[in-house]
Amino acid sequence: MIKNIxxxxxxxxxxxxxxxxxxxxATTSQIAEQLEVRxxxxxxxxxxxxQEDPPLVTYKKHQGVFLTAAGxxxxxxxxxxxxxxxxxxxxxxxYSWDEVHDEAERLEHVxxxxxxxxxxxxxxxxxxxxxxxxxxxxxxxxxxxADFPMSDLRKGQTAVIQRVHDHDPELLRYLDQLxxxxxIQFRVHNYIPFDQNMHLQIVxxxxxxxxxxxxxxxIFVELIQEQP
Numbered sequence: 001m002i003k004n005i006x007x008x009x010x011x012x013x014x015x016x017x018x019x020x021x022x023x024x025x026a027t028t029s030q031i032a033e034q035l036e037v038r039x040x041x042x043x044x045x046x047x048x049x050x051q052e053d054p055p056l057v058t059y060k061k062h063q064g065v066f067l068t069a070a071g072x073x074x075x076x077x078x079x080x081x082x083x084x085x086x087x088x089x090x091x092x093x094x095y096s097w098d099e100v101h102d103e104a105e106r107l108e109h110v111x112x113x114x115x116x117x118x119x120x121x122x123x124x125x126x127x128x129x130x131x132x133x134x135x136x137x138x139x140x141x142x143x144x145x146a147d148f149p150m151s152d153l154r155k156g157q158t159a160v161i162q163r164v165h166d167h168d169p170e171l172l173r174y175l176d177q178l179x180x181x182x183x184i185q186f187r188v189h190n191y192i193p194f195d196q197n198m199h200l201q202i203v204x205x206x207x208x209x210x211x212x213x214x215x216x217x218x219i220f221v222e223l224i225q226e227q228p
Contacts, residue, residue, distance in 0.1 A: 025064035132163030132182030
């Protein structure tokens with residue numbers, strides 16, 4: 001278990017990591033939105049975290065928030081707890097992929113390192129969580145992304161879904177209905193620049209799916225090189 005870091009600070013570290021992962025830097029407003037707290041509360045917590053020994057973040061007003069080496073390591077440990085728990089809840093306890101996030105949020109602060117290792121062993125030391133996000137290793141190393149947003153695809157391209165943002169349960173339920181989940185392959189049959197809608201067809205299925213930027217911005221894919 002992470003020592004001498006409060007559960008609240010752990011939540012901040014994880015939020016900053018996720019936001020940096022997506023946008024390159026984290027702002028107080030982004031952190032406030034993700035954690036559903038007031039921006040003033042974020043500022044106070046960041047100032048406190050920057051004064052820890054060792055500091056967990058570097059923070060300057062209007063310049064964004066970044067994790068220090070100590071903060072980055074602690075954040076990766078929290079991500080390992082969270083993503084292992086999500087997969088355990090999904091694979092072993094039968095939770096749907098839209099239910100696991102909130103349960104993992106509650107449990108990630110209290111599991112021991114021994115329980116973390118046992119969960120990983122039961123799951124076969126997995127590399128990805130139910131949403132396709134990489135799980136940090138026991139040594140706190142993590143796979144780097146080679147994917148890009150589905151919204152960058154165009155007509156005629158074939159891709160495979162790698163990961164899906166997991167912050168919106170309603171979106172996850174809708175994607176489940178459409179069959180758009182990690183490791184699913186599909187082809188873009190048409191792209192409409194006016195409204196940015198895509199007409200997709202999942203490999204080995206007949207029906208077409210129409211999705212807009214509300215969905216395509218939340219799914220990350222890798223392009224499949226087709227044989228000429």
